[in-house]
Amino acid sequence: MLSDFLSLPPQPSANAARPETSGARRPWWPLARRVARRTRLLSCWVPLLLAPQWCSQLPATQPLAATLTTESTAPQPDPLPALIRALLDTTAAGSPEAADAQLGLAAGPDVRTFYGQDCIPGWLPAAGPSPTAALRLLARAAEFGLRPTDYATPRLLALHDSLARNTPGAPPRLRQQARFDVALSDAVLRFMRDLSRGRLRPYTVSAAEKAAGRLWQPAPVLRAALAAGTVPAAMLAGQPTHREYRQLQQALAHWLARPPHPDSATFHRVQYEHAALNLERWRWNVLPPDSDYVLINIPAYELLVVAHDSVVRRHRVVVGKPETPTPTLSSQIRSFTLAPDWHVPRSIATKEILPHLRDDAGYLARNELALYDARGRQLDPYSVDWSRVTAKNFAYSIRQGAGCENALGNVVFRFANPYAVYLHDTPMRQYFDRPDRALSHGCIRLQHPLQLAAYLLRREGRPVRLPSEEECARQPRPRDVRLRRPLPLHIRYATCTAENGHLRFLPDIYHRDEAIRRALFGPVGRPRPVAQGGQPAAL
Structure with missing residues (x-):
């Protein structure tokens, strides 16, 4: 027992005479005491040695050493x-x-x-x-x-x-x-x-995104x-995953892989910033994942028809002047009108036509324009005292009938938008030969518009025959054609695009690049990478 073990007599001193051991069994306790002192476990080792019935209560598969080190080997929490x-x-x-x-x-x-x-x-x-x-x-x-x-x-x-x-x-x-x-x-x-x-632009989740789980x-x-x-x-x-962003990003990566000429480091940086700010623009104005759409890029003076990630039609366009810029927007072409009438926008009537009428009421007849009152009744322009008419009290509308000289030409493509702009033909077709074509009041004038109209009908499998330009001139009667499959339309402003894997730099006709560039890369001035003449540079 433990009490008997603790009451054992003390060990004899070293000087005491050792008992004779020959023929007699040596006592065991000195050996046990030395072992206990060395291990410093006397208080538990001796009871275990003296009490085999207690040891028998330990699990047979757990060694004694394991019971003494369990706490020290426990996994520590990750700090x-x-x-x-x-x-x-x-x-x-x-x-x-x-x-x-x-x-x-x-x-x-x-x-x-x-x-x-x-x-x-x-x-x-x-x-x-x-x-x-x-x-x-x-x-x-x-x-x-x-x-x-x-x-x-x-x-x-x-x-x-x-x-x-x-x-x-x-x-x-x-x-x-x-x-x-x-x-x-x-x-x-x-x-x-x-x-x-x-x-640069803070992101706000729209209700449509929340509802659609996007x-x-x-x-x-x-x-x-x-x-x-x-x-x-x-x-x-x-x-973004749409074609225009992907191609520009890939062309920029390819362009950066080529080492710049040592003498053109500054110009190289200018071109990089030019391409980068247009990637930023595409992130603000991501195109929907449509497989077919019409894209008008204002600085390129160009309309592209894209089908299944490939350009299937390309048309030159005339866009708005810097004073009357063409807006960027997304909509759908839902119909077009052959031999259309032109309802002169109020802004054009008051700012451009009214000054001519103050000088000469015959201006309308010479330009095949007609005057109407608020109830739609045609008026004689000579019956109006134009000296008393201002832009604020202008209570009239001006229209131009269908014909060769109609400002809309032979066809106009209509799409819903809050700016009252549309895509149309023009009698001023010589403008399409100019490299700089920012000449309109905001609407987009289209080269070869009847070819686009024919494409829209073929896309729907419709055998509708379109009149030629000569037929439109002989029979100027308006005719509306509604599309069964509206075609998405996107008008964007991109001054750097990709063409066949190369960067294509375009003129900043509305002077919008510098503010974005400064916000992205700092206020240090940079030379312009595109000539003022408007010719794009491809790299």
Whole structure:
């Protein structure tokens, strides 16, 4: 028993005479005492030795050493989630915005959504394939019209290299790992957001997006990609997919792969910024995923008919002057009118025709125009005292009947829009030979319009015969043709496009590029990459 063991007599001193052992059994307790002293487990070792019935209660498969070391070998909690949670804590800063500013986060809300309540690291081990692939793609941000420095790529690379050199498990390394994880998540999420909707315009979710379930959220997309090992694809998934954006981005990447001439570094930077700001524009004005559509690019003075990702028709156009610019919009061509009447817009009637009428009421007859009152009754222009008529009290409408000299020509294509603009023929066809064709009041004049009308009918499988220009002139009677399959129409403003894999630079006829360029790349002035004459440069 333990009490008997603890009451044993003391061990004789070294000077005491040893008892004779020959022929007699040596006592066991000195040996036991020495073993207990060496292991410093006397209080438990001796009872175990003296009480075999207690030892028999231990599981047969669990060694004694295991029972003594269970607590020391228990798994320790991962400290990284706690360190990440501390980094993202907004309590001390007072608000998430202030905390983001202190930590230098550009995508703070997305970062917090990415980590959630558990703050599970996303990029560790830092030497794994996911962070390496993400860093490589961030370093290629220029290929997408973005700046690698916006995503702290040099700092992240330095921290990544530092983690590879530090001793695993050391406290400084753990803190570096937490900082690296949060910083890389912020850079990747910002890259995904900028690539999806642009750097300059704030993003507001529309009711239509919510209703259709089209809300794109980068944080869950990235977390799922980390689990699946598809990080690069997820980082690029949010960018526009339509033909014009894709071709421009690919042409820019190809152009950047060629080293610039040493004497043209400044011009090379100008051209890069020119292409980049137009990629930004396409992110603001993404085209719907239509397989067939009409695209009018104002600076190119051109209309393209696109079918199944290929250009099937190309027409020259005349667009609005800088004083009366053609608006950008999206709509559908639903009908066209052959031999149309022209109802003169009020702005043209008051600003351009009224001054002529004050001088000479015969101006209308000479230009095959007719005057009508508010009730639609035709009036004699000589019966009006034009000296008393102003733009504010102008209570008339002016129309031009169908015919060769009609401002709309032989056909007008109609599409709903709030600007009262349309696409039409013109009697001034010599304008299509000019390189600079910003000449109209805002409407778009089209070369070979009857060919476009024929295409729209063939697209529907309709055998409708169209009159020739001579027939339209002989029988100027308006005739409306409604389409069974409306064709989407997009009017855009892009001063850099891609043509056969090469960048094509176009004139900034409405002077809209510089404000965007300054917002993206800074206020330093740059020379213009396109000649004032309007001729595009292809590279």
